[in-house]
Amino acid sequence: MFDEILEKFEGSPSQQAVIRLFLERGFSVNEEGRVVSGGIEIPYTGIARELDVDRRVVDSTTDAILADPELKRIFTNISSVPSLMDLAPVLDLTVLTIEVASAGEAGIVAEVTGILADHGVSIRQVLSEDPEFTDDPKLYVITDADLSGELLVEIRELSYVRRVGF
DSSP states (O other), X not given: OHHHHHHTTTTOHHHHXXXXXXXXXXXXXXXXXXXXXXXXEOOHHHHHHHHTOOHHHHHHHHHHHHHSHHHHHHHTTOOOOOOSTTTHHHHTOEXXXXXXXXXXXXXXXXXXXXXXXXXXXXXXXXXXOOTTTOSSXXXXXXXXXXXXXXXXXXXXXXXXXXXXXX
């Protein structure tokens, strides 16, 4: 799906950058064409500055989103989820990162969280990157416990796991 969305902007790398930012940050476009996070409007100038593009690129991207029924359906309904990953060092949390060979395989989250539960590890948050939106999706599990080498090896030995890090 991510590739299909970007294809709609294939003639404009700047607009593709805007689309990527909207998807990464969970920014919505409301019916008036304004970029929002929840009910908070995000000025085009701030988005343009972040991406080093002209403000009009953001404006034309939101116009294109509202003009395309599929894009409108996606971008008027997208929302962001707060992540503990960047706060982990501040809050003394552990972030377990799992890279898998086949992100579309069923039961990955269930098996990994089951192993953590079997080891008595309480989970604060689980974030899974969507294989439709990223080329190398990862599973992130945030805990407030240190993870044993035994646990990490058990996860690493799962058939679909390519790499484990924290």
